[in-house]
Amino acid sequence: MAADPILELTDVRTHFPIYSGFVRKRLVGTVKAVDGVTLAVERGEVLGLVGESGCGKSTLARTIMQLVPLTGGTVVLNGKNLAANSATEMRETRRGMQMVFQDPYASLNPRMTVFATLAEPLLVHRVCAAAEVPARVARLMKTVGLAPRFVQKYPHEFSGGQRQRIAIARALALEPKIIIADEPVSALDVSIQAQILNLLAQLCRSMGLSLIFIAHDLSVVKHISDRVAVMYLGKIVELGTAEDVIDRPRHPYTRALVSAIPTPNPDVERARQRLVLPGDPPSPIDPPAGCAFHPRCPYAQEKCKLAVPPLIADGPTREVACVRLGEI
Amino acid sequence: MPLLTVTDLRTWFHTRNGVYRAVDGISFAVERGETLGIVGESGSGKSVTCYSIMGLIPQPPGRIESGTAVFDGVDLLHCTPAQSRAIRGKRVAMIFQDPMTSLNPYLRISEQLIEPLRIHENISKRDALTRALAMLEEVGINDAARRIHLYPHEFSGGMRQRVMIAMALITKPELLIADEPTTALDVTVQAQILELIKKMQRELGMAVIFITHDLGVVSGLCDRVQVMYAGRIVETADTRTLFYSPKHPYTRALQRSIPSMQAKGTELFTIPGMPPDLSKPIPGCAFAPRCEFAVERCQRETPQLAAVTPTHTQACLRVQAGEL
Numbered sequence: 001m002a003a004d005p006i007l008e009l010t011d012v013r014t015h016f017p018i019y020s021g022f023v024r025k026r027l028v029g030t031v032k033a034v035d036g037v038t039l040a041v042e043r044g045e046v047l048g049l050v051g052e053s054g055c056g057k058s059t060l061a062r063t064i065m066q067l068v069p070l071t072g073g074t075v076v077l078n079g080k081n082l083a084a085n086s087a088t089e090m091r092e093t094r095r096g097m098q099m100v101f102q103d104p105y106a107s108l109n110p111r112m113t114v115f116a117t118l119a120e121p122l123l124v125h126r127v128c129a130a131a132e133v134p135a136r137v138a139r140l141m142k143t144v145g146l147a148p149r150f151v152q153k154y155p156h157e158f159s160g161g162q163r164q165r166i167a168i169a170r171a172l173a174l175e176p177k178i179i180i181a182d183e184p185v186s187a188l189d190v191s192i193q194a195q196i197l198n199l200l201a202q203l204c205r206s207m208g209l210s211l212i213f214i215a216h217d218l219s220v221v222k223h224i225s226d227r228v229a230v231m232y233l234g235k236i237v238e239l240g241t242a243e244d245v246i247d248r249p250r251h252p253y254t255r256a257l258v259s260a261i262p263t264p265n266p267d268v269e270r271a272r273q274r275l276v277l278p279g280d281p282p283s284p285i286d287p288p289a290g291c292a293f294h295p296r297c298p299y300a301q302e303k304c305k306l307a308v309p310p311l312i313a314d315g316p317t318r319e320v321a322c323v324r325l326g327e328i
Numbered sequence: 329m330p331l332l333t334v335t336d337l338r339t340w341f342h343t344r345n346g347v348y349r350a351v352d353g354i355s356f357a358v359e360r361g362e363t364l365g366i367v368g369e370s371g372s373g374k375s376v377t378c379y380s381i382m383g384l385i386p387q388p389p390g391r392i393e394s395g396t397a398v399f400d401g402v403d404l405l406h407c408t409p410a411q412s413r414a415i416r417g418k419r420v421a422m423i424f425q426d427p428m429t430s431l432n433p434y435l436r437i438s439e440q441l442i443e444p445l446r447i448h449e450n451i452s453k454r455d456a457l458t459r460a461l462a463m464l465e466e467v468g469i470n471d472a473a474r475r476i477h478l479y480p481h482e483f484s485g486g487m488r489q490r491v492m493i494a495m496a497l498i499t500k501p502e503l504l505i506a507d508e509p510t511t512a513l514d515v516t517v518q519a520q521i522l523e524l525i526k527k528m529q530r531e532l533g534m535a536v537i538f539i540t541h542d543l544g545v546v547s548g549l550c551d552r553v554q555v556m557y558a559g560r561i562v563e564t565a566d567t568r569t570l571f572y573s574p575k576h577p578y579t580r581a582l583q584r585s586i587p588s589m590q591a592k593g594t595e596l597f598t599i600p601g602m603p604p605d606l607s608k609p610i611p612g613c614a615f616a617p618r619c620e621f622a623v624e625r626c627q628r629e630t631p632q633l634a635a636v637t638p639t640h641t642q643a644c645l646r647v648q649a650g651e652l
Contacts, residue, residue: 217515
């Protein structure tokens with residue numbers, strides 16, 4: 001697999017129990033939000049993670065960050081198994097991975113100035129002497145393209161794009177090895193979105209950062225990612241280079257996803273035959289037997305209902321989880 | 329004669345922090361059976377335009393400063409409440425962006441669906457229910473006979489948007505205003521909803537005003553597109569012309585900043601700066617501070633829409649002068 005992975009996930013599972021009853025709570029089911037994800041991210045690599053809402057991509061991000069407890073499997077960051085960490089070690093480990101959230105209106109504390117927001121991680125982790133903090137903060141702001149004179153302003157004084165820049169600066173403050181960005185541009189307008197994408201791509205190049213980029217917009221993912229993983233109901237169904245997955249999708253679900261993207265080209269758009277999926281994604285509480293996609297899949301057969309298809313190598317750079325791969 | 333003609337509409341919001349000129353003098357027309365796309369970034373006034381036509385602007389702080397919106401001979405902005413009630417929800421219907429908040433959580437789907445029929449048509453409750461059921465099946469809800477008695481929270485996002493569409497179309501309107509109906513939905517569900525809107529439009533022959541910020545959605549759905557910036561229309565053309573030979577620098581820049589239009593790995597084209605603050609009067613062209621072609625004249629003179637061809641108008645001084 002990856003030659004020099006910064007992050008390795010092996011059979012990661014995150015399940016949430018569902019309780020019923022008011023006084024005597026009984027377990028009535030489990031939401032298998034992430035169910036057996038194996039994945040490696042190399043140093044300096046941008047991995048795109050796509051899927052519909054509820055497919056578990058955000059839960060996977062939060063699991064990697066140890067924001068929700070792991071049910072099973074291992075997360076290894078930089079050669080270190082996170083589950084085996086003590087609390088003090090964990091604190092050290094967290095410096096190596098940081099997160100940027102979807103909504104910059106909600107992820108910044110409205111009562112903290114930009115300075116307070118950016119200085120907090122530096123002070124908590126004692127990255128530098130207190131006297132150096134202002135200079136560091138100014139440097140961070142320049143890195144993300146904000147003028148350091150805005151340092152005493154509050155989040156509400158900034159536009160959405162600028163707020164997302166502050167959130168990125170905050171993630172960069174501890175000089176992490178990997179950043180997980182959970183839909184960082186979904187809340188932004190097209191022209192602002194392009195600015196943030198450029199910034200992220202440029203940061204990855206110049207600082208050798210790895211990035212897990214979560215989005216539902218495939219054209220954005222294709223643009224920024226080296227490799228793309230497609231998730232459906234807690235599992236990865238296709239994983240490969242961005243060009244392979246998005247230009248030549250193999251799994252029926254990826255095909256449907258790609259065919260659903262409207263292209264800004266009237267002639268192409270009018271001529272194309274769209275593969276419209278019926279229905280909604282099934283509930284992760286009670287997933288369909290076998291391949292979770294079979295109730296919506298145009299190619300489904302009896303054998304698809306029997307066993308969960310494993311990810312199988314399809315060429316040197318791609319893995320696909322579909323039993324009918326050779327036939328369709 | 330067009331179905332709807334909007335002339336010189338100005339909707340301003342009077343707030344403590346100043347007067348926001350959300351919509352500042354726009355004119356356009358929609359023909360029967362036509363699909364008009366209105367594209368723009370957030371704050372460009374595309375939603376306020378439609379809310380003004382539907383009489384949904386909260387007044388105060390909003391105020392319609394000038395303009396008319398003539399729908400089949402009746403000015404919706406200056407008619408009596410009774411006239412307006414007879415048109416809104418009957419001949420002009422609207423669907424909203426967020427199907428989670430635009431359905432009433434306390435009422436069963438059945439009650440919400442038959443409400444427009446009971447108000448606008450002299451029809452018994454039983455007949456209304458039959459029509460509602462047929463409509464639900466029409467928009468692709470399986471097991472409609474059972475589901476019609478459920479509450480909105482028992483539906484998924486895509487299904488709620490289908491219910492919203494059923495509710496809007498149950499009175500067979502002549503004009504449907506769709507305000508970003510697919511923004512809150514996943515791409516696969518978005519594809520379903522767009523197909524549904526197209527199908528219903530074919531069946532009912534209605535006109536559609538489709539508001540979106542996604543140029544991709546517009547390209548497959550709309551006959552004509554109108555681009556808005558800072559409360560004004562900067563360019564209108566039929567879809568093909570707008571995509572293949574846009575004239576206004578803003579339209580061109582918007583198109584160039586879409587990732588799928590650009591080679592992978594290259595630096596994305598970006599529009600520098602931010603949309604202007606609408607609470608201050610903007611002298612000259614609103615896009616001038618961000619425009620790569622702006623000259624001194626652009627900051628002084630306010631551009632007006634002018635025809636490039638009979639079906640293509642745009643508002644850029646330099647294009648009009650033949651300089652670009």
